[in-house]
Amino acid sequence: MKDKLKIAVIGLGDTGVIHANAYMNNPDVEVTAVCDSNRNNLDRFVNGPWKWAGWLPESSEFVRRHKPDHRIKKIYT
Structure with a gap:
């Protein structure tokens, strides 16, 4: 089985949400963290429909507060 x-995903404005949704629907990808400096964007994403589906990545308001996670191989902004 392939890992x-x-x-x-950093930046959860309109384009960032579109990208995050596309990644979440890709069976070969796992979105493990999201981040946005705008608290409203972050809250809108975190409380979106994926929350009710049982999927929710780690979230952070600011990149500098996000603890390093060496499992993450790609970051999209």
């Missing part, structure tokens, strides 16, 4: 590509 999933673990990624983080």
